[in-house]
Amino acid sequence: MKYVIGIDLGTSSVKIILVNQLGIVIDEVSKTYPLIQERSGYSEQNPEDWVHQTIDGLADILKRFDGDREEIEGISFSGQMHGLVLLDAQQKVLRNAILWNDTRTTVECQDIYDAVGEERLLEITKNPALEGFTLPKLLWVKKHEPDIFRKVSNFILPKDYVRYRLTGQLHMEYSDAAGTLLLNVSDKTWSREICDMINVDIELCPPLVESHQQVGMILEDIANKTGLSPSTKVFAGGADNACGAIGAGILEDGKTLCSIGTSGVVLSYEASQEKDFEGRVHYFNHGMTDAYYTMGVTLAAGYSLTWFKDVFASNESFEEILEGVGSVPVGSNGLVFTPYIVGERTPHADATIRASFVGMDSSHERKHFIRSVLEGITFSLNESIEIFRQSGKRIDTIISIGGGAKNDEWLQIQADIFNATMVRLSSEQGPGMGAAMLAAYGSGWFDSLRDCAEQFLIEEHTVTPIPENVVKYKELFTLYKEVYRKTKELNNRLAMFRS
Template identity: 65%
Template sequence: MKYVIGVDLGTSAVKLLLVNQDGKVVTEVSKDLHLIQEKTGYSEQNPQNWVDQTISGLYELYNQFEGEAEDIEGISFSGQMHGLVLLDKNQEVLRNAILWNDTRTTAECQQINDTVGKERVLRITKNQALEGFTLPKLLWVKNHEPEIYRKAETFLLPKDYVRFALTGKLNMDYSDASGTLLMDVRKKAWSKKICDLLGIDIGLCPPLAESYEEVGTLSSEMADKTGLSKSTRIFAGGADNACGAIGSGILTEGKTLVSTGTSGVVLAHENRGDRNFQGKVHYFNHGAPDAYYTMGVTLAAGHSLTWFKNIVGKEETFDQFLENIDTVPPGANGLLFTPFIAGERTPYYDSSIRASFIGMDSSHEKKEFVRAVLEGVTFSLNESVRLFRDQGKRIDTIISIGGGAKNETWLQMQADIFNAKVIKLSSEQGPGMGAAMLAAYGCDWFGTIQECSNEFLQEEKSYEPIEENVAIYEELFKLYQQIYSSTASLNKKIMQYRQ
C-alpha cells in the first residue's frame, strides 16, 4: 500500500494527514501555532514556527507509521491565503509574516485604487483591493519599513515558505497567487502593469506552478529530521479554500461548497475565467486543472453562534444549546437576526455594520433566538448563493462542511433556504484532504482529480428542500435583505459610542 501526506497550514495550527490509496486517513497530527498581535489590527506569525511545527508533525506522523519510509510517495500542501513572507538575497526571512486577517493596510488599498484604478484592478485580478490581500501588505512594508523592503529579493505565501524549507525550491501555485492582487487571473501570469504602476519590481514575484505539479523532493536535511525518504515527491499544493473545495468534491459545474467555521464561505466551481461579478464575490484560480472558483464570505458565521452561546448558554455543550430548535417553525416566530457582529463581507463590504435582532417581544424564548441566529447566518450565506444564481450559475447540489454540518436541523434549514440538495460527507477533512488528493493525483494514482474524488469521498446523507419551507424562507429572505439598508446609517452614527 502506498501513502501520501496532506499538510494544512492554518492560522492556529498545522494539521497533517497520512492517507492511503483508498482515501482512508491512517494517521492525523495537529501542532499548534503562535499568533503575534502587537497592536489592534495587526496579525503576524514567525515563519520559523510554521516550519518547526511542520517538521515536528511529519516526524510524529512517520513514527506512528508502521510501513517503510519509501511507501510514503508524496506530500502536498494547503495553506492560509494572502500572508506576506519576505526573503532577502540569501533566502532568509526579513520580518514576521503579515497574515490574511491583518487590517493595517487601509491606506495602501486606497493607494492601489488611486494609482492602478478600481476597474483595472478588477479586470486583471478579478477582485477588489481589500486589506486581507498580499499586495497591500507589500506596499505597507514599502511605505513603512523601507529598509526591509530594499533588502527583499522575493516574497512567498505561508505554505510556500514551508515547502521551500522542505525542498530548497521557490514556487507559488496559481490558486494562492490569485489571492495576491498581483496576478492576472485569466492569463495565469504576474501582472507587469500592476507592478510597474506601483513601482514594484516584478522580480519579487516567484515562479508559478500548478497545484498538482511536482516542484522538488525532500532535502537530505529534512529527510533526516523527519525520518521520511529524501525521494519523497513534493507537490506545489494550493490555497486553503481551493484545497477545501477539492477535498469536498467541488470539481464540476453545479456543485457548491458551504463551509461554516468562524467565518462562512460559499464556494462555487467555475469552468470559465471570464464571468463578471463586479467584485461582489472573490474570483480565484482553482487547484484543479483549467478551473476557477468564485467565493462569497460571511464574516461571522459560527462566530455569531459562539458569541450568542457565550451570552445565554456558556455552560452548555453545543448539542445542548441547539436542543429544541427543531420545535421552532421557520421564521423563529417572527424573529430575524443579521450576523453582522464583526461587520460583513459579501455583498456589502462594510466594516461598520453591526448585528440586529428584529421583531423581539416578550413571548420569545431562548430556542427561538437560537433558531433565529442559525437562520440569519444561513440567510447571509444565501446572499452569495443568490449572487451566483443571478449571474446564471446553476447551483443544485451543495456540500456542507464545518459546524453547519453537525446538526440535522441546520442541514435541513440550509436545504430549504438555499433551495438545493445539501450533502453531508461521511468523512470531512477539508483542505488537508484536498492537499492529499493533489499529491495522490500528482503521483499518478488516478487519471484525473475527479477520479480521485470519486474514490476518496463518500456521501453520508443528503437533505432535499421542503417545498412549503422554501416558500416561507423566500419571503423571509426578502425581509432579511431590507435590514442592512435600514440599519447601515444608524450603525455608522452609533460607532462613536463604542469603546
C-alpha cells in the first residue's frame, strides 16, 4: 500500500494526516502553537513554532507507522493565507510573521489605492486592498521597520516557509500568491506594474509553481528527525481555502463550499477569470490548474464561538455548551449577534467594526446566546452567498466542512439560512485532505484531481432546509444586515477607547 501526507498549517495548530491510496485516513496528529497579540489589531506568530511543531507531528506519525517508510511517497501542504514571512539573504527569518487576521494596515491599504488606483488594482489582482492581505503588511514593515526591510531578500507565506525548511527550496504557488495583491491573477505572473508603482523590488517575490508540482525532496536532516525517507517527494500545496475546496470536491462549476474554522469561508468554483464581482468577494487562483474560485470571508466565524466559550464557559467543551441549542427557537428569542469581534471582511471590508448582541432581555439564557452566535456567524456567511446568487450563480447544494459540519443543529441552521441542502462528508479533513490529494495527484496515482476526489470523498449526511424556518430566517437576515449600518459610526467613535 502506498501513502501520502497532508500538512495543514492553520492559525492555531498544524494538523497532519496520513492517507492511503483508497483515501482512508490512517493516522492524524495536531500540534498547537501560540498567537502573539501585543496590541489590539495585531496578530503574529513565530515561524520557528510552525517548523518545530510540524517536525514533531511528522515524527509522531512515523513512530506509529508500521509500514515501510518508502511507501510514503509524497507530502504536500495547505496553509493559512496572506501571512507575511520575511527572509534575509541567508533565508533567515527577520521578524515574527504578521498573520491574515492582523488589521494594523488600514493606512497602507489606502497607500496602495493612492499608488495603483482602485480600478487598476481590481483589474490586475481581482481583489481590493484589505488589511488581511500580504502587500499592506509588506508596506507596513517598510514604513515602520525600515532597518528590517532593508535586509529583506524574499517574502513568502507561512506554509512556504515550512516547506522551505523541509526541502531547502523556496517557492510560492498560485493559489497563495493570489492573496498577496502582487499577482496578476489572469496572467499568473508577478505584477511588475504594481511593484513599480509601490516601489517594491519584484525580486522579493519567490518563483511561482503549480500546486501539484514537485518542488523538492525531504532534506536528510529532516528525514533523520522525522523518520521519513529522504526520497519522499514534496509538492507545493495550496492556500488553505484552495485546499479546502479540493478536499471537499469543489472541482467543477456548480460546486459550493462552506468552511467554518477560525475564520469562515463560502467558496464557489469558477472555470475562468472573466466574471467581475467588483471586489465584493475575493477572486483567487484555484489549486487546480487554470481554474479559479470566488470566496467570501467572515473573519471571526469559529473564533466567535471560541471567544464566547473562553470568556463564559472556559471549563466546558464545545459539545457541552452546544447541548441546549436545539431547544431554542429560530431567532434565539429575538437576540441577534454580529460576529465582528476582530472586524469584518465580506461584504464589509472594515477593520474598525466590532461585534454586537442586539435585543438582549432578562428572558435570555446562555443557550439563547449560543444559538445567536451560531446564527450570526451563518448570517455573515450568507451575505457572501447572496452576492454569488445576485451574480447569477445557482446555489442549491453546499458541502459543509469544519466546525459547522460537526454539529447537527448548526448544520440545520446553515440549511435554513442558506436555503440549500447541506452535505457532510464521511471523512471530513478539509484543507489537510486537499493537501493529501495534491500529493496523490502529484505522485501520479490519478489522472486528475477530479478522479482523486471520486476515490477519496464520500458523502455521509445531508440536511435539507425546513420551509417555515427559511421564511423566518429570511426576515431575520434583513434585520441582521441593518446592524452593521447602524453600529458602524458608533464603533468608529469607540475605536479611540480601545487599547
